[in-house]
Amino acid sequence: MDTDSRTPLIMVAGIDQQQVADASEALWRQDPQGTALVHHDLRAVAGGVVSRNTRHGSQSDAHVLELAHGCVSCTLREDMLPLLRRLAERPDVRRVVVRLDIALEPETICWALRHVELDGRPLVDDIDIEAVLTTVDQRTWLRDATGDEELVERGMGGSADDERTVAQVAVGQVEFADAIVLAGAAEDRWTRSRTEAVLARLAPSAPWGTRDDIARLLAEIPDYARRGEVDGPHGRLLRGQPPLETDAGVTTLLFEERRPFHPQRLHEAIDVLLEGVVRTRGRIWVATRPDDALWIESAGGGLGVGHAGPWLAAQGDWSGIADERRLRAALNWDDHYGDRAQELVVIAHEADPSEIAQALLRALLTDDELAAGRQSWAGYDDPFAEFHRDPCESSGARELDESEMGGNQ
Template identity: 65%
Template sequence: MDIRSEPPRVPLVVVAGLHDEHVAAVAEAAAASDPLGTAVVHHDLREVTGGVVRRHLRHGDSERLTVLELAHGCVSCTLREDFLPLLRGLAAAPDVRRIVVRLDPSLEPEAICWAIEHVVVDSAPVARDVEVAAVLAAVDLPSWLADASGDEPLHERGLAGSPDDERTVAQVGVGQVEFADAVVLAGATDRWQALRTEAVVHRLTPSAPLAGLDRLDLPALLDRVPAHARRGEVDGAHGPLLRGQPPLEEEAGASVLLFEERRPFHPERLHDALDVLLDGVVRTRGRAWVASQPETALWLESAGGGLRVGHAGPWLVSQPPERWAEVDPERQVKASLNWDAYYGDRMQELVVIAHEADPREVREALLGALLTDAELALGEAAWREFPDPFGEWHEDPCAEDEPEQAPASRERGGNQ
């Protein structure tokens, strides 16, 4: 029998961060241990909305700048038309033993890793040829916490990935750190600012080791990445809300609130209560069920002053048993362990990471949005008739002439 093993995949290190100079320094450190065998890739997206991307590629002593002119100036076109095919070509080169991807400040590593795993290039995803060895995030100590808790749109900083990119700096900065396997701290600041930032970072990505850029020993840092680190793995809406065990005690003002309740939210009271998540809170992530939509799990996610609510698919209790086979086994096990005779798998599961907000006030606001005993006794038929601000897409604050009804998700800005 002819048994042929697949060739080993080329390890890939992804470096992300809001400050390009820090990202560049960490990428250089990642290449330093094997400069001749490492290819460093960087797509400069500062002019992507005008259809121009500058691709920098260095391998050994060779360095090339290629100016790409795209028919449609956006990040997804850059990924599909150049970045992913380039990774495949580099992985096939016999003298490339490692690839370092230096991400543009506007990019979130989760989206890049998802594309590597799922987007088909020449009949197969690029993950057939490369494997994510680590995702690194570079954090600017003087400014990251303010960025992560603010509501500045990317386009105001010149970082928008397309003309219709409505993301905020906080969404990108928080996403970069949250997805990281290790974090590099850079920039000079006072000790209190450093302690506050480190405390928040440790709660966003509890298992990730930290190191300073000024004395960075990157191989030693990567050796400290635990075996269970995600390394590019993208979770679904019903995956773990936090990988690793975050400290639950308050530290330098940073705190973690785990909000778990069985009864549903009243849609209008939840809508009103969401403002508590947009002031003094760095991150909220989780699943919620609203009484007016008893079959549907909602995904709630905030970063700084911006919030998104979207559909996370149906609750298992609303599905016939034969459909359970289509669900991820881990979700089946979790649902079985937490099954309630009345609620099934429906419950509120939110993780709130605050740096200034009082977690007790956040909890009280969310508790106040749950159905009362009298409302609960009305039953599902009555719940469906509750006015529902979450029925359609819209942005908040709602304009006076804008209907609140519109399909499964919404974005909300703070302090506007």
């Protein structure tokens, strides 16, 4: 018997404002008297102004918020989260639909729902994340997901210092989706096939369909879907069962090695994860940093490197470590290296995966370097010793913060 009394919440994301609005409206129309539709418009957030619209039944409320600090996190903390709790407590609200601003990534919002406390408890005590839907324009999505245009260049940035690219947002929104709402029509069969091949690898368990199919899409979301669960940098790199064979030139490379990277050679090879690549995600071990795992993530022409916390082999106390991580480490434990390893998943649409693998293999320590030991490794020049806010022009790398990686557990 289902005794969950929490209010279901569905989140709708995407980089086309009208398509996100259309999908959200379709959800609201399923039960307009019982559904609250919420939207925070962040186009003027840099100036400290956010427009909030709430719709429930025949009632529609438009409110302009003036924030002391014009940022997305302030909007979340000061208005969105308190509003969602108020709606969840109303007996006449049977479901909440959150129409995300196009610059928002659902992973960040779901992390906040699970971890940010209001009055001593998180929002998931009152709200059940039923599904995350992402809209995809078949005409333009693949081009956006493989480009290097920044959000601010397109007028989509949440603030003037928002350095994210359109590709990073577009790919992240799809990757986190439980279902995908397709819109528009690809200009030709090849574009459609390539777009579908990429979607199948980014979100292999997510059903697809148009906004007219939303009821079916929700019903077809599998029981094992993430539904707002945030993996973090030590979580699973592959969810579901993505195709491993090449389709329309799109392929998935899983790169796994035990020996560490030489920091300088890795820095020189890092462009291989940008050219002709849709997505890279994974954990890396650099010889000069034996205790620290680094998280590397790319989408289109944007790439970031961030701190992913210590390897388990460098920790004496595992009491705060998630069971899944401890189990995975135990299954793959090496007597000498512990859980230290290279684990990268690369989705390429134009690049040759064998060339990517060879470039990464050349960046690993040689047998002679490995035999020289840690004392010798410590003397290597290390471009990763300090993460770059203003990175090398050639790599396009940038630092990822904790919210983008979903925390360190």
